[in-house]
Amino acid sequence: MPSLEEELFPSTPGKFKDKGGHGMNRQFHRCFASTSTMFLWALFLIALTASYLSFQSFMDSGTRYFSSTWGGIHWEKQVRNSAQIHRPNGFSVLVTGAAGFVGSHVSLALKKRGDGVVGFDNFNNYYDPSLKKARKALLNSHNVFIVEGDVNDAKLLAKLFDIVAFTHVMHLAAQAGVRYAMENPHSYVHSNIAGLVTLLEACKTADPQPAIVWASSSSVYGLNEDVPFSESDRTDRPASLYAATKKSGEAITHTYNHIYGLSITGLRFFTVYGPWGRPDMAYFSFTKSILQGKPITVYRGKNRADLARDFTYIDDVVKGCVASLDTAKKSTGSGGKKRGPAQYRIFNLGNTSPVTVPMMVGILERHLKVKAKKNFLDMPGNGDVPFTHANITFARRELGYKPTTDLQTGLKKFVKWYLAYYGYNQGSKSVKL
Numbered sequence: 001m002p003s004l005e006e007e008l009f010p011s012t013p014g015k016f017k018d019k020g021g022h023g024m025n026r027q028f029h030r031c032f033a034s035t036s037t038m039f040l041w042a043l044f045l046i047a048l049t050a051s052y053l054s055f056q057s058f059m060d061s062g063t064r065y066f067s068s069t070w071g072g073i074h075w076e077k078q079v080r081n082s083a084q085i086h087r088p089n090g091f092s093v094l095v096t097g098a099a100g101f102v103g104s105h106v107s108l109a110l111k112k113r114g115d116g117v118v119g120f121d122n123f124n125n126y127y128d129p130s131l132k133k134a135r136k137a138l139l140n141s142h143n144v145f146i147v148e149g150d151v152n153d154a155k156l157l158a159k160l161f162d163i164v165a166f167t168h169v170m171h172l173a174a175q176a177g178v179r180y181a182m183e184n185p186h187s188y189v190h191s192n193i194a195g196l197v198t199l200l201e202a203c204k205t206a207d208p209q210p211a212i213v214w215a216s217s218s219s220v221y222g223l224n225e226d227v228p229f230s231e232s233d234r235t236d237r238p239a240s241l242y243a244a245t246k247k248s249g250e251a252i253t254h255t256y257n258h259i260y261g262l263s264i265t266g267l268r269f270f271t272v273y274g275p276w277g278r279p280d281m282a283y284f285s286f287t288k289s290i291l292q293g294k295p296i297t298v299y300r301g302k303n304r305a306d307l308a309r310d311f312t313y314i315d316d317v318v319k320g321c322v323a324s325l326d327t328a329k330k331s332t333g334s335g336g337k338k339r340g341p342a343q344y345r346i347f348n349l350g351n352t353s354p355v356t357v358p359m360m361v362g363i364l365e366r367h368l369k370v371k372a373k374k375n376f377l378d379m380p381g382n383g384d385v386p387f388t389h390a391n392i393t394f395a396r397r398e399l400g401y402k403p404t405t406d407l408q409t410g411l412k413k414f415v416k417w418y419l420a421y422y423g424y425n426q427g428s429k430s431v432k433l
């Protein structure tokens with residue numbers, strides 16, 4: 001049986017039989033037959049190519065539509081609902097890193113006072129994503145919708161700005177952690193530099209342009225030895241790639257402020273801790289190890305000096321973030337062009353009372369009622385700095401920022417949350433105090 005293809009496009013000369021007649025005629029017929037065969041073949045190939053290409057493009061859009069986590073009428077409705085403002089002169093805020101530690105707290109605080117909040121997070125596995133999912137569930141229960149996506153996704157960002165006229169962006173999405181930068185340097189460049197630029201491009205083009213508040217880091221002070229650290233101190237000697245990407249962020253945001261009129265506020269966070277915190281941070285991982293009866297490594301600086309941090313409680317930092325949004329002036333650009341000078345600020349958000357790491361461990365021991373097995377180790381050259389200490393005069397004056405929680409009180413709240421969330425049974429070999 002001839003195939004469908006053969007029936008439509010006969011290729012055997014026998015089917016174009018010369019039914020008698022002259023040589024010329026035969027010649028003409030042969031010639032005509034071969035030309036028309038070629039023509040038909042060409043038509044067939046064109047049709048095949050065209051249908052292949054349209055199938056490809058259908059698959060492309062289909063893949064995006066069916067497998068991506070964004071897009072569609074239902075999704076847009078969720079975004080719009082989440083962005084709805086429920087107070088006079090309220091904001092609509094895009095919070096990146098909303099499933100993160102600081103992001104989830106800030107999102108909740110804004111939502112509770114009636115601002116519209118749309119979360120944004122890529123739920124990466126730098127640390128246990130189930131904790132991020134639990135934060136997401138908490139936010140969902142307060143009607144905050146988190147868009148799943150990466151800040152490097154320009155199309156998704158453009159779509160969001162298309163749907164919502166965000167008044168502010170609270171940019172907290174980042175690759176965090178000081179020492180992990182030696183293991184995975186490119187993840188810092190990807191999130192903290194490339195992602196930041198993609199986000200700023202979206203903000204600069206948005207109409208209206210939002211005001212931006214974003215997370216820098218106390219680590220930008222690097223090898224600075226003037227204490228306490230003031231915003232005007234040197235920040236050109238970072239000790240880690242993480243710090244270098246945050247410092248770059250300060251420079252990059254400045255250019256977007258200068259060229260496009262974006263209103264920018266950079267916040268230098270000082271070792272933020274508390275309930276729903278980050279498992280990669282020392283106070284958190286120490287708690288887990290102490291409860292499991294596992295040893296912890298406590299780093300020491302030059303001449304065995306204890307390391308110290310200006311540990312800052314999450315609720316204090318949230319107040320600083322919200323006050324930054326409240327005092328941020330509008331961006332001045334439109335249509336991607338600057339129309340006048342715009343606000344550019346940088347604030348320290350610290351606690352102003354550094355505590356040594358062994359003291360922090362002592363507080364945890366008391367709250368957990370379990371003794372830690374401590375191994376002291378000279379600080380490896382891994383990006384750590386010996387101490388941090390914030391001067392918060394500027395934030396106090398401009399934001400009314402006034403931290404009120406000391407480490408003792410803050411860690412008590414953290415431990416209470418930790419035990420409620422994970423339970424006591426983290427291990428069997430705990431040594432009770």
Ligand SMILES: O=C(O)[C@H]1O[C@H](OP(=O)(O)OP(=O)(O)OC[C@H]2O[C@@H](n3ccc(=O)[nH]c3=O)[C@H](O)[C@@H]2O)[C@H](O)[C@@H](O)[C@@H]1O
Binds near residue numbers: 178218297299357
């Ligand atoms: O303030 C900041 O800018 C930074 O604060 C923290 O960085 P870090 O202060 O290094 O916080 P931890 O990783 O919790 O370390 C706290 C202290 O514990 C020490 N440590 C850490 C881990 C460990 O196993 N042993 C140990 O002694 C560190 O050397 C450091 O002195 C955050 O992890 C960064 O994302 C943030 O940007």
